[in-house]
Amino acid sequence: MSNGKPSEEHHPMEALLRMDRIPHIWCSTCGLGTSVSAFALALEDLQYDLDKICIVSGIGCTGRVAGYVKLDSFHATHGRAIPFATGLKLANPQLKVVVFSGDGDLIAIGGNHFIHAARRNMDLTVICVNNFIYAMTGGQVAPTSPLGASCSTTPYGNYERPFNIPHLAESCGAVYVARWTALHLRRTAKSIAEAMRKPGFSVVEIICPCSTLYARRNRLGDGLELMKFYHENSIIKHGADPRDVDIDFQSPIVVGKFVDRDRPTFIDGYNRAMTAKLGEKFEPYGVAPAEVHDG
Amino acid sequence: MKADPKGVLTGEHYLDGDHACAEGGLAAGCRFFAGYPITPSTEVAERIAERFPMVGGIFIQMEDELASMCALIGASWAGAKSMSVTSGPGFSLMMENLGLAAMMETPCVLVNVQRGGPSTGLPTLPGQADMMQARWGSHGDYEIIAISPSSPQECFDFVIDAFNLSEQWRVPVLVMTDECVGHMTEKVVIPPAYEIEVVPRRYTTLPPSEYLPYRPDPDMVPQMIKAGDGYRIHTTGLTHDERGYPVMSAECQEQLVRRLVEKIRLHADQIIRFEEDEIEDADVVVVSYGISSRVAVRAIALARKEGIKVGHLRLIVVWPFPEKRIHELAKKIKAFVVVEINYGQMVYEVERCAHGQAEAILVPHGGGWVHDPADILEKIKEAAR
Amino acid sequence: MKFWRTPLDSDRVKVPHGRIHIIVERCKGCAYCVEFCPRDVLEMSTEYNQKGYHPPYVKVEDDCVNCRLCELLCPEFAIFCTLKEEEEVGNKEEVGHVESRS
Known part of the structure; x- marks a missing residue:
C-alpha cells in the first residue's frame, strides 16, 4: 500500500500496518501475511478513503488480521465477525465494512451468521482465508478439511465431507464469489476490489498454506511446498459452477470468479419496502450521510 | 442533553x-x-x-x-x-x-x-x-x-x-x-x-495522534470514538493495553480487569438506587425488586396491621448491589425477608452484606406466578419472632 | 536486454528496473520471494538473521524489472522494490536469438 511516493527506507505496506505490532505472530511460510498484502493492493486500487473502511475479524490465526491493519479494526468473538460487521454497517451505511477471518471462524462456529448475511445480502465483503484446519488451537479438523486429511482430532484422517465455500456462499445468495490461492495475489487483489465495489454480500476465499499444522501433519512439506503445489495445480475457471469446485485432499484447485450478479442489498430492500408501505412518513435509510445518534 | x-x-x-x-x-x-x-x-x-x-x-x-x-x-x-x-x-x-x-x-x-x-x-x-x-x-x-x-x-x-x-x-x-x-x-x-435527560456519548475531543482508546479519564472510563472518524482504532476481546492492542501478560490483565471492575465498584454510590418505606422503626426489612416488590407491599401492609414493625427496601439498581445500606440496616434490625421468584439468588447477597448481624430469610418461589402475600406474611412473622 | 527482432512498439516501451530492499531482521526465511521471482533475481543467503532464519539476498539486481511480486508475496513485509530507472528499449541491438533465462 503506497502512501504516495515509494520510499527507499520504508516498506510500502507500512502505511497500512500497525508497525508497532510487527513482526506478527504468524509462522514462517504461513500465507496470511500475503493475503493481507493482497487486501492492501486492492485498497491501493480502490482509492477509497481509508478512514471509512472498517475491518472485522473473529478468532483464530486469520482473526489476528484486524489487529495488524491500520483501519478502524475490530477483533470480535469467535464466529461473530459477521454480526459485528452487520451492526457497524447498519448503524452507519457510509462505512465500507470488510470481514477478514478464517474458515473455522466463518463457516463452523459462524456458519449461521454467514448464511444469513448472504441470504439478506448484507453489504459486506467477506475475505475468508481457508487453510483447511484449526491452526491457532493446534491443528484440529475444520469444516473445510478435505476428506482423508490428518488433523489432531482426526488422527486417522478426516471422514466428514467438507464445505465447499463458494457453493455455500452462492446457494445462500452472495452476489460475488471468487476463490484464489495465496499465490494468486494480484488476482486475489482484483477480486477483493471488485467485491468491495459490489453492493451486497461478497465472498473471496483465499486458499492459504498452513505450514506448522496442515502441511506438517499431512507430510506436505512446508508452506513453500504448498505454494508450489498451488502454482502447479490451480485451474483458473471463471464462471465455473460453484457446485463443481469441491476440494479433495491434494486435488487440483479450481480458482476464479464464480459468481457476479445483482440483488438488492438489505438496506435497498428495507428502503423499497418501507417507501412502498409508508410513503412520505418514511425517510430512506442510509442514503444521506448517517446522523450521529448520541441522543 | x-x-x-x-x-x-x-x-x-x-x-x-x-x-x-x-x-x-x-x-x-x-x-x-x-x-x-x-x-x-x-x-x-x-x-x-x-x-x-x-x-x-x-x-x-x-x-x-x-x-x-x-x-x-x-x-x-x-x-x-x-x-x-x-x-x-x-x-x-x-x-x-x-x-x-x-x-x-x-x-x-x-x-x-x-x-x-x-x-x-x-x-x-x-x-x-x-x-x-x-x-x-x-x-x-x-x-x-x-x-x-x-x-x-x-x-x-x-x-x-x-x-x-x-x-x-x-x-x-x-x-x-x-x-x-x-x-x-x-x-x-x-x-x-x-x-427527558439523556447522557451523550463520551466522545473524545483529542486528535487521532493523541488519542488512546483505552486510556481512562479520572473516573476510570475511557473516551470513545466512532468508526469512520479517522481514529483508526483497534479494539479486541483479548486482554489489551491502553492502545487497544492485545497484550498477553499478567500485568496487563491485572491493569485492565482491575479497571473494568473498579470503574463500577468505586462509583457504586453514584449508580445504586433503591427505595425505602417505613424503615425507621423496623425490626424486619423486606427486600424485593421488580414485580415481587408490588406483592411485598401487600404483605407489609398486612403485617403492619398485625403490629409487626416491618419496612421495605426495594432495589431499583440491583447490580451493583447496595451492600453498604444492607450492612447498615443489618446492625439495626432482626432480619431481612427477601422476596424473589426463585429458590435463592439475591438473598445470598443480602446474607453476605448483613455480615451475620441480621438473618436473611428467603420467601422462595419456583416461578410461574408471583408470591401469595400470605406466604410473605408468614416469613415476616417468623422473622419478627 | 537483447532482442531477436526489435518489437514494433519499442520506441514506446520502457523496461523498468527495480532496486530491491530487504529488511533482513523481519524475514522468516519462507523463500517465497526466491522461488517465485520471475527473473530469478534472489537467492537464499547462508547467513542467519537474529531470529535464526536465512534471509534472501540479491543475486543479480540488474535483472529485476520492479514487478513487486516479491514484495506482495512476502508474508513478513520484509522485502520491497523501488523503481531505479526505466530503460529505453528502442536502441537495443538485435542479436539474432532470444536470450533464454531459464
Whole structure:
C-alpha cells in the first residue's frame, strides 16, 4: 500500500500496518501475511478513503488480521465477525465494512451468521482465508478439511465431507464469489476490489498454506511446498459452477470468479419496502450521510 | 442533553411493560435494534420494528441471540445507541457477547423479560431466576449494571436510565424485568422530550495522534470514538493495553480487569438506587425488586396491621448491589425477608452484606406466578419472632 | 536486454528496473520471494538473521524489472522494490536469438 511516493527506507505496506505490532505472530511460510498484502493492493486500487473502511475479524490465526491493519479494526468473538460487521454497517451505511477471518471462524462456529448475511445480502465483503484446519488451537479438523486429511482430532484422517465455500456462499445468495490461492495475489487483489465495489454480500476465499499444522501433519512439506503445489495445480475457471469446485485432499484447485450478479442489498430492500408501505412518513435509510445518534 | 423529540411519544398511554420498554429506548435515542423473537419479550421488538422506520432507526431480526448481541456492539461502535431484548434461553446465548461488550467497554442496553427456567422452562410465565446470571453470566471478571422495573411506567423510565448509565460508564446495562411486568398494561406517562435527560456519548475531543482508546479519564472510563472518524482504532476481546492492542501478560490483565471492575465498584454510590418505606422503626426489612416488590407491599401492609414493625427496601439498581445500606440496616434490625421468584439468588447477597448481624430469610418461589402475600406474611412473622 | 527482432512498439516501451530492499531482521526465511521471482533475481543467503532464519539476498539486481511480486508475496513485509530507472528499449541491438533465462 503506497502512501504516495515509494520510499527507499520504508516498506510500502507500512502505511497500512500497525508497525508497532510487527513482526506478527504468524509462522514462517504461513500465507496470511500475503493475503493481507493482497487486501492492501486492492485498497491501493480502490482509492477509497481509508478512514471509512472498517475491518472485522473473529478468532483464530486469520482473526489476528484486524489487529495488524491500520483501519478502524475490530477483533470480535469467535464466529461473530459477521454480526459485528452487520451492526457497524447498519448503524452507519457510509462505512465500507470488510470481514477478514478464517474458515473455522466463518463457516463452523459462524456458519449461521454467514448464511444469513448472504441470504439478506448484507453489504459486506467477506475475505475468508481457508487453510483447511484449526491452526491457532493446534491443528484440529475444520469444516473445510478435505476428506482423508490428518488433523489432531482426526488422527486417522478426516471422514466428514467438507464445505465447499463458494457453493455455500452462492446457494445462500452472495452476489460475488471468487476463490484464489495465496499465490494468486494480484488476482486475489482484483477480486477483493471488485467485491468491495459490489453492493451486497461478497465472498473471496483465499486458499492459504498452513505450514506448522496442515502441511506438517499431512507430510506436505512446508508452506513453500504448498505454494508450489498451488502454482502447479490451480485451474483458473471463471464462471465455473460453484457446485463443481469441491476440494479433495491434494486435488487440483479450481480458482476464479464464480459468481457476479445483482440483488438488492438489505438496506435497498428495507428502503423499497418501507417507501412502498409508508410513503412520505418514511425517510430512506442510509442514503444521506448517517446522523450521529448520541441522543 | 435533552432527548431527540423525534423518538418521544409524549402523552398519556395505556401500555404494557414490553411496549413501554420499546418507548423508553426510542425516547433515549436508541436507533439500532437487533433481536431474536422469544416469549415473553417479543413485543418489545415488534413495537420497535413498527416505530423505527418513522424515526430513522434501523431494526433487524437476526438469526439468533449470539448475533443480536454482537450486532449491538458493532452498531454502538458505529455511533448508534443500540438495544436488544430477550428472555432466559436467549439471555444465555447473549452471555458470550455481553462479555465482549464489557471487555470493549461498549455502551448498549439489553432487556431481559424473565420467565421461568431452567432451559425452556415457562415461556409465558414469570420468573426472577436470571439475577445471578445477570451478574456473573459471562465468563471472566467484570462488573455490570442491572436495573429492575416493577411497572410499565418504570419500564419506560428505567430503559432511559439504562441508556444513560451505559453511556456514562461504558458498560452494557441490563434491564431485568419479568413476564408479569412485561405483559401488565397500565398508564404510562411519556413526558415531552425537553424533560427527558439523556447522557451523550463520551466522545473524545483529542486528535487521532493523541488519542488512546483505552486510556481512562479520572473516573476510570475511557473516551470513545466512532468508526469512520479517522481514529483508526483497534479494539479486541483479548486482554489489551491502553492502545487497544492485545497484550498477553499478567500485568496487563491485572491493569485492565482491575479497571473494568473498579470503574463500577468505586462509583457504586453514584449508580445504586433503591427505595425505602417505613424503615425507621423496623425490626424486619423486606427486600424485593421488580414485580415481587408490588406483592411485598401487600404483605407489609398486612403485617403492619398485625403490629409487626416491618419496612421495605426495594432495589431499583440491583447490580451493583447496595451492600453498604444492607450492612447498615443489618446492625439495626432482626432480619431481612427477601422476596424473589426463585429458590435463592439475591438473598445470598443480602446474607453476605448483613455480615451475620441480621438473618436473611428467603420467601422462595419456583416461578410461574408471583408470591401469595400470605406466604410473605408468614416469613415476616417468623422473622419478627 | 537483447532482442531477436526489435518489437514494433519499442520506441514506446520502457523496461523498468527495480532496486530491491530487504529488511533482513523481519524475514522468516519462507523463500517465497526466491522461488517465485520471475527473473530469478534472489537467492537464499547462508547467513542467519537474529531470529535464526536465512534471509534472501540479491543475486543479480540488474535483472529485476520492479514487478513487486516479491514484495506482495512476502508474508513478513520484509522485502520491497523501488523503481531505479526505466530503460529505453528502442536502441537495443538485435542479436539474432532470444536470450533464454531459464
